[in-house]
Structure formats: C-alpha cells, structure tokens
Amino acid sequence: MEAEPQFKFFIVDDDIFCANVYEQFLKNIGHYDITYYSNGNDCIDNLDQNPDIIFLDHNMDGMKGFDVLKKIKRYNPNIYVVMISGQENIETAVDALKYGAFDYLIKDGTVSTKVTNVINKIVTIKEMMRESNPTIVQRILSFF
Template structure:
C-alpha cells in the first residue's frame, strides 16, 4: 500500500461551522495534522509551526484574507495557500492568485471535491519539483 503524503494543515476561518466541516473533510481523507485558527493574526503568529497547506477564508473580521496571504507568503513562499471565499468574484480570485495563492475556492456544496482535487494537485506539483531539481531541493533543505 502506498503511504499517503502527510501534510500539516491550517484552516483559517472565523466561521467555526465552516472550519469544522473542512476539518471533517480532511479527516475523511485521512489527514490528521489540522489546526484551526478563527482569525488571521493567530495564523500568522503560528507560521513557525511550518504548515504545508493553509485553507484561508477571504472574508474575516480582524484582518482581510489578502493581508494574511501576503504575510504568509513573505514568511515562507513555499506554503500552499488556498483562498476560500463566500462569494464568487472574479477580481477577488485574480487578486488571490496574484498575491500568491495556489488556488481559489468558492464556498459551496462541492468544496469537499475541490479540496481533494487541490491537495492532489499540490502533491503532483511537489513531486515535479522534487524530480526536476533533486540536487537543488537537497541543497536548499540542507540550509535549514
């Protein structure tokens, strides 16, 4: 049996119900390293815990999702950030990608499929990077 790539997930959403639903989805996909933050500042303060993938709500009370996204990317550009938004807005989607989000998802009934698809894409990207630059990645990791 192939071992599943384990990731450390952050879910950043001030809607506890939504956050719990996402956590349940990830549990169902057999991921168990999941931390929920109900605001952007708590997420930023805990980036030293080295999350691999962050599901980030765009519309939060304390600090706008884009601000959080920019700070995450400044802290570590290799964190995969998936922006989640309640409303479909092409400008928001374009901005999210411009600021470094890996993907943009609209809250809805198919979020589970989308999350699964995105994680599969991230695994593929990580594999390609590893195969394209095996020496480079090793050298890079030796720095840390």
Template sequence: MQSQNPFKIFIVDDDAFCVNMHEQYLLNLNYNTISCFSNGNDCLNNLNQNPDVIFLDYNMDGITGLEVLKKIKRYDPSIYVIMVSGQKNIKIAVDALEYGAFDYIIKDNLVYDKMTLIMNKISLMKEAMKKSTSTFIEISKNELLDPSLE
C-alpha cells in the first residue's frame, strides 16, 4: 500500500464533471487531502486552510480564474497555482504565468499526464528547497559554534 501524499490540494472549477475527474485522478495518485470548489470566491474564502497546490479553472462564471490567481498570490505567493483551461490561447497562458501561476495546462486528452508531471515537479522542488534550507541552517549553526569559520 502506498503512503498518502502530504500535499493539500484545492480544485477550483465550475464544471462539476471536471472537478470530479480531477479529484478522482489525484486520489488515484494517493493525494488524499483535496478540497473542491465550484467558484473562485469559495476558494478564496478557504485559503486559511493553507493549500499547497491549487488547480484553478481559467473560465468560470463570476470572478475569473485570473482574478482569483492574483488574489491567491497576494494572500500567499508560495502556493503553487496551476491554471487549467479549455482554451488554447497563448495570451491567457502568458498572463497567467506573469501573475504567478506555476504552470498552465489545457483540458485535453493529456491533462492528466500533465497533472502528474506538474505534481512530480512540485514534489522535487519542495524536496530541493527543504534540503537547501536544512543545509543553510546547518551552516549557520556551525558558524555560531565556531567563529573562526567567518
């Protein structure tokens, strides 16, 4: 039995079918801490749950995915936001990345392969950051203990 993945994931999409498909796919990959929202405002109202990763639909009724992205990044720039869209529009992708999206993926027949690649990339990045932080802390401790290292 594989262990549970430590990420807290939000899925935000006004298409219930897409939400259910994305959630089931991530559950199959052993991501078990998933919250789903049918609109951007509900997502924003729950950011205090401190998600690690948010899969955010671009085209939703009411507040757009781009506006939600901007607010998420103002709240906590360290949240990995992946913009998901049915539109193959390079301008939308560029705008999303400029406003802090980690990646932009198209809802097509490769969407789940892309989700897997992105989650693996995020895992590797978080692991590398954890190692570099622990190395920095270890160096700092040594400097405190041995002033000749300065």
C-alpha cells in the first residue's frame, strides 16, 4: 500500500480559533507541514515556500480572500487554493471557482469532513496527472 503523500499547507485566516481547528485536524490526519498566516499579505510574501494547498478565508480584514486568491494564482496556478467562508452564498462560491479556487467550503460543523474530501480529491488528481502525464524525456523518445 502506498503511503499518503505529504503536502505543504498554508492556512490563511484572521480567525485564530478557526485556523487552530484546521491545523489540529490536518495534524490528526497525518499532515504536519503547516504554516499559519493571519492575513493575505503574509501569505503572498511567503509563496516562495511553495505550498501545495492553501486554505484561504474569504472574508478577512485587509486584503480580501479573492484578492489573495488572484495573486496566488498569478504566482503559481498549480497551487490548490480552497476558499473557506462563513457565508453560504452561491455567487461568492461561483466567483471563487471562477478566480481559480479548487473548492469552496462553508465553515460549519462538517468542515473537517469536507477538508478530508478535498485532500482526497487532490491526491487523486495528482496521481492521475502523474500517471497520464509523460515526462519530457518520454515525449522526446516517442519521436524516435
């Protein structure tokens, strides 16, 4: 059986309680490379740490979640950004996906299950991409 892949996570939320809950949950399911930021500017300033997955609060003081999302996607479109919000608003969810979020989760009693499901989806996608995406060398050799 293959080991669960390890990811580097950023949690960006101005609500320290929520951030601590997400961090503890990630640790409980075996993910320990987690960095917390209380605002979007700090997240943007540290994108050179190459996070795999960013859990990003939608409604923060200062730079709003959508602005942070757009900057993350301009920096590296391959980072999986999961917007998390207390707002159950379909327009906000659609906009998050339109701006490049991988998913949009509502802060509620089932958020831990939703986080697990999102991570499992990302693992599946990464495995499928690895299997179906030949390396440059394989592509070059296929011409001969």
